[in-house]
Amino acid sequence: MGIWNRFSQKVVRGWNPVSALHETEAIDRIFWAHWVPTDDDVTRESTSATYSFYLGTVLAVLFSILCLTGLMQMLHYVPSVDRAYWSVKDLQFIIPFGWFIRGLHRTSAYLMVIFAFLHMSRTFYTSAFKKGRKSNTNGWINWLTGILLLVLTPAMAYTGYILPWDQVGYWGATIGTNIMKSFPVIGDGMRQFVIGGTELSQDFLTRIYAVHVVVLPLLMTLFISYHFWRNKKDGGMACDDRMQQDEVARDRTSGSDKSGIDTVDTPPERPLMFMKRLLWVSLATAAFAVLLALLISFPLSAPANPVMAENPAKAPWFLLWMQELVASTTVTIGQYRINGGFVGGVVIPGLLLLSLALCPFFDNSPPEATGVWFHPSRLRQNIIFTAIALAIILLIFFTYFCRGPNWVFYWPWETWPHVH
Numbered sequence: 001m002g003i004w005n006r007f008s009q010k011v012v013r014g015w016n017p018v019s020a021l022h023e024t025e026a027i028d029r030i031f032w033a034h035w036v037p038t039d040d041d042v043t044r045e046s047t048s049a050t051y052s053f054y055l056g057t058v059l060a061v062l063f064s065i066l067c068l069t070g071l072m073q074m075l076h077y078v079p080s081v082d083r084a085y086w087s088v089k090d091l092q093f094i095i096p097f098g099w100f101i102r103g104l105h106r107t108s109a110y111l112m113v114i115f116a117f118l119h120m121s122r123t124f125y126t127s128a129f130k131k132g133r134k135s136n137t138n139g140w141i142n143w144l145t146g147i148l149l150l151v152l153t154p155a156m157a158y159t160g161y162i163l164p165w166d167q168v169g170y171w172g173a174t175i176g177t178n179i180m181k182s183f184p185v186i187g188d189g190m191r192q193f194v195i196g197g198t199e200l201s202q203d204f205l206t207r208i209y210a211v212h213v214v215v216l217p218l219l220m221t222l223f224i225s226y227h228f229w230r231n232k233k234d235g236g237m238a239c240d241d242r243m244q245q246d247e248v249a250r251d252r253t254s255g256s257d258k259s260g261i262d263t264v265d266t267p268p269e270r271p272l273m274f275m276k277r278l279l280w281v282s283l284a285t286a287a288f289a290v291l292l293a294l295l296i297s298f299p300l301s302a303p304a305n306p307v308m309a310e311n312p313a314k315a316p317w318f319l320l321w322m323q324e325l326v327a328s329t330t331v332t333i334g335q336y337r338i339n340g341g342f343v344g345g346v347v348i349p350g351l352l353l354l355s356l357a358l359c360p361f362f363d364n365s366p367p368e369a370t371g372v373w374f375h376p377s378r379l380r381q382n383i384i385f386t387a388i389a390l391a392i393i394l395l396i397f398f399t400y401f402c403r404g405p406n407w408v409f410y411w412p413w414e415t416w417p418h419v420h
Helices: 002-011 020-029 055-074 084-093 098-125 139-162 167-181 187-195 202-233 238-254 270-295 317-328 340-357 376-402
Strands: 331-333 336-338
Touching: 055 098, 055 202, 055 270, 084 098, 098 139, 098 270, 098 317, 098 376, 139 167, 139 202, 139 317, 139 340, 167 187, 167 317, 167 340, 187 202, 317 340, 317 376
Parallel strands: none
Antiparallel strands: 331 336
């Protein structure tokens, strides 16, 4: 009983401050208080949809939908190479509303990949990764946490893409494990460790299932929780940091000194308005995901056949840019052959992630750029980021629509020949 009292005091109770000092101490002690906006945390600009577009809230709602629909599918899915495909087919055609649960799950997964990219882009364009509003903050830690979540999100979608064990998922897994094999020296060992042998079989499906339903959701929950907590701990939106700087500059110009005082004027009703907007955004996100699940179907391919490959065999759409890089960088010059799997599947994506992770340490834009969309001082960084993002998007569309059988180029309006 004593342990429970201490736990509830730390996590649930204890929010009864009698002064500003007690309120600060309570916020530092109580976990849930880091999630609840207070008068000092919510400002007019931070609640504006034109600044953040509430993309973090959208992602949190989509992840909740994924967890709920995933639990429903776990009741019927059988992680066996002999029964996985047929259990998913039963879910699609026999179990009442099973098609809707599966469609909502996959729709939410794809939407989460898209909105994770948009959320990262918003943070970059507003240079919100630089720092927070309060002193001694570590905004770069939250940026790195976001980069990690940006990797975990497509990893969840990719592992779920494999689980139906149809032709599309099986050969998508083959592409991924072959890229893993391209690592110098340790590639073969890594691939054998992941798939549990030398070929994709029951051991591989069991491991992918465990990673998809246990490992990745736990990691996502942990880092999403920390991401929200860190954001509030560091002072909320980066636009608040700029507002405080502007206010301090005006005070110094007028001759007054309010250093150390939060100068953001926040009406008492604004936190409540902020929570109402979060509720509406959550409902709109859920409604949009449900609508797409009703309009878009995700048909199963044929059962997995290790002998007869898909032609063309393609990775999931969000990884097609990597597959195109792998194919384009596989070059033979005389007796030498450049390993495209390593260059296009490891080196280039790794350098892109590393450059994103190092942004807070090498961005030398002025403090006035923090929290501002497309600040003129960051023109070069924004152009480079936009060019890379557009290149990735174009590679996805090109590979999806223009790569036909035997990886031959076809115009989108041309009909692909039927090739066994």
